[in-house]
Amino acid sequence: MSKSAKPVLELRGVSKQYAGGIKAVRDVSLSLDEGKLLALTGTSGCGKTTLLKLINRLEEPSGGSIVYEGADVRQFDAFRLRRQIGWVMQGDGLFPHFTVRQNIAVVPRLLEWDIATTELRVREMMQLVQLDVEAFGERYPHELSGGQRQRVGFARALAGKPDLVLMDEAFSALDPLTRDDLQRDFKRLQSELGFSAVLVTHDMAEALILADEIAVMRDGQFVQSGTPSQLLAEPADDYVAGLLDTPRRQMRAIAELGG
Amino acid sequence: MNENLAERLNELPDLLSGHVLLSLSAILVGLAISLPLGVFAAPRKRFAAAVLNIAGVIQTIPGLALLALMVPLLGGTIGYAPAFMALMLYSILPILRNTVVGLQGVEPGVVEAARGLGLTQKQRLWQIELPLALPFIVAGVRTSIVWVVGAATLATPVGAPSLGNYIFAGLQTRNWLSVVFGCLFAAGLAVVLDQLIRLLEVAARDRRKMLAVQVGALLSALVVASVLPRFVEFTPPAQPQISQQFASVRAEEGALDDEIVRLGAKAFTEQYILAELMEQVLVDAGAEVERLDNLGSIIAFDALRNNEIDAYIDYTGTIWATVMARDEPINRHAMFVEMAAYLREEHGILTLGRMGFENAYGFAMRADQAEALGIRSLADLAVHAGALEVGGDAEVFTRSEWINTRDAYGLGAISTRAMDATFMYDAVRDGQVDVISAYTTDGRIAAYDLVVLADPRGILPPYDAVILLSPEAAERPGLADALAGLVGSISDDDMREANRLADLERQTPQQAASWLYEQVTE
Ligand SMILES: Nc1ncnc2c1ncn2[C@@H]1O[C@H](COP(=O)(O)OP(=O)(O)OP(=O)(O)O)[C@@H](O)[C@H]1O
Numbered sequence: 001m002s003k004s005a006k007p008v009l010e011l012r013g014v015s016k017q018y019a020g021g022i023k024a025v026r027d028v029s030l031s032l033d034e035g036k037l038l039a040l041t042g043t044s045g046c047g048k049t050t051l052l053k054l055i056n057r058l059e060e061p062s063g064g065s066i067v068y069e070g071a072d073v074r075q076f077d078a079f080r081l082r083r084q085i086g087w088v089m090q091g092d093g094l095f096p097h098f099t100v101r102q103n104i105a106v107v108p109r110l111l112e113w114d115i116a117t118t119e120l121r122v123r124e125m126m127q128l129v130q131l132d133v134e135a136f137g138e139r140y141p142h143e144l145s146g147g148q149r150q151r152v153g154f155a156r157a158l159a160g161k162p163d164l165v166l167m168d169e170a171f172s173a174l175d176p177l178t179r180d181d182l183q184r185d186f187k188r189l190q191s192e193l194g195f196s197a198v199l200v201t202h203d204m205a206e207a208l209i210l211a212d213e214i215a216v217m218r219d220g221q222f223v224q225s226g227t228p229s230q231l232l233a234e235p236a237d238d239y240v241a242g243l244l245d246t247p248r249r250q251m252r253a254i255a256e257l258g259g
Numbered sequence: 260m261n262e263n264l265a266e267r268l269n270e271l272p273d274l275l276s277g278h279v280l281l282s283l284s285a286i287l288v289g290l291a292i293s294l295p296l297g298v299f300a301a302p303r304k305r306f307a308a309a310v311l312n313i314a315g316v317i318q319t320i321p322g323l324a325l326l327a328l329m330v331p332l333l334g335g336t337i338g339y340a341p342a343f344m345a346l347m348l349y350s351i352l353p354i355l356r357n358t359v360v361g362l363q364g365v366e367p368g369v370v371e372a373a374r375g376l377g378l379t380q381k382q383r384l385w386q387i388e389l390p391l392a393l394p395f396i397v398a399g400v401r402t403s404i405v406w407v408v409g410a411a412t413l414a415t416p417v418g419a420p421s422l423g424n425y426i427f428a429g430l431q432t433r434n435w436l437s438v439v440f441g442c443l444f445a446a447g448l449a450v451v452l453d454q455l456i457r458l459l460e461v462a463a464r465d466r467r468k469m470l471a472v473q474v475g476a477l478l479s480a481l482v483v484a485s486v487l488p489r490f491v492e493f494t495p496p497a498q499p500q501i502s503q504q505f506a507s508v509r510a511e512e513g514a515l516d517d518e519i520v521r522l523g524a525k526a527f528t529e530q531y532i533l534a535e536l537m538e539q540v541l542v543d544a545g546a547e548v549e550r551l552d553n554l555g556s557i558i559a560f561d562a563l564r565n566n567e568i569d570a571y572i573d574y575t576g577t578i579w580a581t582v583m584a585r586d587e588p589i590n591r592h593a594m595f596v597e598m599a600a601y602l603r604e605e606h607g608i609l610t611l612g613r614m615g616f617e618n619a620y621g622f623a624m625r626a627d628q629a630e631a632l633g634i635r636s637l638a639d640l641a642v643h644a645g646a647l648e649v650g651g652d653a654e655v656f657t658r659s660e661w662i663n664t665r666d667a668y669g670l671g672a673i674s675t676r677a678m679d680a681t682f683m684y685d686a687v688r689d690g691q692v693d694v695i696s697a698y699t700t701d702g703r704i705a706a707y708d709l710v711v712l713a714d715p716r717g718i719l720p721p722y723d724a725v726i727l728l729s730p731e732a733a734e735r736p737g738l739a740d741a742l743a744g745l746v747g748s749i750s751d752d753d754m755r756e757a758n759r760l761a762d763l764e765r766q767t768p769q770q771a772a773s774w775l776y777e778q779v780t781e
């Protein structure tokens with residue numbers, strides 16, 4: 001653990017109130033070091049997606065500040081900032097009139113990479129997400145299964161070699177085997193390329209395995225954040241303890257079935 | 260095929276060309292306005308609702324009315340300009356509506372994904388939103404095309420040549436083949452254009468370059484083929500000329516050599532024949548004649564006033580009521596003098612003189628029915644008024660001559676039915692109505708054994724046919740001289756017979772005019 005790494009992302013007292021009056025995020029602060037992965041978890045509607053959108057400026061905060069690579073995000077042109085930050089949106093958000101290939105190539109094209117580099121990158125990403133280039137490259141999103149679409153969305157987010165990746169339930173629609181593979185590959189890629197990531201997930205096992213740090217949200221606030229071992233050792237309250245205990249409870253239930 | 264139509268086929272290249280150019284230019288400009296407007300309006304809900312409402316209101320104005328309204332709105336210009344304006348306005352709604360609906364219908368998640376990946380607003384529009392809305396937009400364009408090509412047939416009465424010429428002329432001369440021909444050709448044109456656009460969409464969707472090129476080539480070929488007749492001189496086959504021996508009416512040969520004369524005609528048989536007669540006189544004098552047929556009544560006058568046509572024939576009573584807005588009774592000769600003075604003073608229009616015959620409104624009924632009921636004059640109608648029905652064109656019942664007649668002869672109880680003038684005579688012959696507001700020179704009065712009821716109190720105004728020259732044409736002495744020979748040359752009986760030849764003997768207006776020319780040169 002090198003504490004010398006500089007933070008890629010810092011949130012200071014960030015809050016967001018929607019036009020309807022709903023306070024989706026309240027006074028959240030966090031710091032994410034280069035190459036690290038933060039898992040965000042919490043019940044539905046607690047503000048996880050909103051927090052991600054604040055980071056890539058799809059929403060503007062009502063208070064606090066967000067610093068990306070040392071500069072306030074408001075100093076960037078929003079569209080340039082977003083090209084540097086990979087985003088896997090909840091649902092897949094693929095462009096229905098683009099083929100798989102074209103979907104994955106969107107950010108490289110925006111970054112004006114040359115055709116050969118882009119083409120190479122698309123192949124690389126398709127291999128990573130285990131989609132056969134010949135079989136799937138020319139298909140349209142409506143010709144894919146839900147899991148396949150999610151993998152394309154994932155490939156699209158990483159294609160532009162972002163420094164930071166925001167993933168909103170990126171692995172939720174996959175079968176356990178594919179998910180396992182993809183999680184492993186993702187981990188490998190992350191350590192190779194050194195990008196940082198914020199991963200929203202409802203799957204505590206996923207959070208425990210992948211994350212360097214876990215933040216548990218409730219009602220727009222961080223209830224607790226820390227390394228997986230910190231959280232396991234000292235859960236802040238029963239809610240956190242209950243969440244952390246789910247993988248073990250499931251294991252026990254399975255063991256009992258086996259007799 | 261009937262002869263009348265065979266002759267008209269000569270005009271097909273010109274009319275088709277006019278129709279295609281008018282429709283396509285209206286749609287292209289409509290597209291250039293409605294597409295950006297739709298893109299601007301789609302994200303602005305309230306603005307979108309407002310412009311769609313306005314476009315919707317325009318759409319509810321009947322096509323013919325919208326076209327006619329454009330004439331005064333454009334300061335009395337006739338021809339291409341008002342037709343283009345009206346059709347262009349007509350083309351906007353379907354494209355605008357479909358653009359707005361298509362853009363608003365793009366899934367919000369897809370738009371958010373585009374923002375999140377870093378597409379700028381312009382990139383989102385061109386790469387994501389417009390392509391996804393394209394099928395809707397194309398559907399709108401196709402609807403527009405079908406509407407506009409159909410409505411372009413209504414350009415005829417405002418003086419823009421279109422396939423509507425076949426329809427309007429056919430309606431007036433009861434040449435149903437010509438009507439059907441015009442309708443079929445317009446419908447065929449709409450279908451062809453519609454399918455070409457559909458293929459273009461398929462090509463865009465499936466990225467089939469070859470198909471796009473082929474369709475593009477077809478469209479350009481259509482446009483070129485339409486424009487060509489405007490530039491290539493079409494020489495009509497030499498017309499059979501009648502003998503040269505009567506010099507009184509005939510203008511001096513060569514007096515108008517190479518001068519262009521534009522003649523107008525309203526949309527009924529007598530007008531076609533008279534325009535044809537003037538044309539023959541002028542052509543004999545060496546002039547080159549351009550014709551603008553099927554003009555609306557007021558439109559013809561406006562066109563003359565604005566020097567857009569050089570001459571046409573109108574009727575004293577019509578000018579008296581519609582242009583001078585007078586309705587007091589006056590005798591035939593005084594009306595002519597006052598009218599001529601008024602036109603010269605107010606508009607610079609020269610009234611060359613009376614042609615000799617009168618085409619008045621008269622009330623006609625079947626001779627046997629009139630006899631059975633003992634009706635000879637309008638005064639005798641009153642007793643039976645409650646049981647009788649009068650048929651007439653839509654205009655007549657709003658005019659003072661009907662109102663004055665009704666009041667003077669106590670016909671308040673009589674019921675009225677408006678119909679196209681073409682159908683009145685058959686309607687009264689077949690007993691569908693009892694009385695009609697006939698035109699006194701119509702050949703069918705005698706042919707159908709109708710009687711025109713006497714007007715003992717002199718209520719009905721006189722309708723002397725007069726030759727009118729535009730302010731500019733009035734300055735061309737050769738032209739006035741050439742046409743002056745026709746003054747006083749045509750009797751009521753001659754005109755009635757010429758009308759009968761065209762309406763009932765199925766002669767072309769040209770043939771009827773040649774017959775008339777022979778009569779007047781005798
Ligand atoms: N555009 C919006 N306008 C108003 N309220 C919103 C908007 N987007 C989200 N909300 C509200 O803000 C709160 C947080 O929503 P958010 O989508 O961040 O939740 P989440 O933690 O991602 O939930 P889930 O796990 O179900 O995806 C919710 O109460 C939601 O209804």
Ligand SMILES: [Mg+2]
Nearest residue numbers: 048049090168
């Ligand atoms: Mg969410």
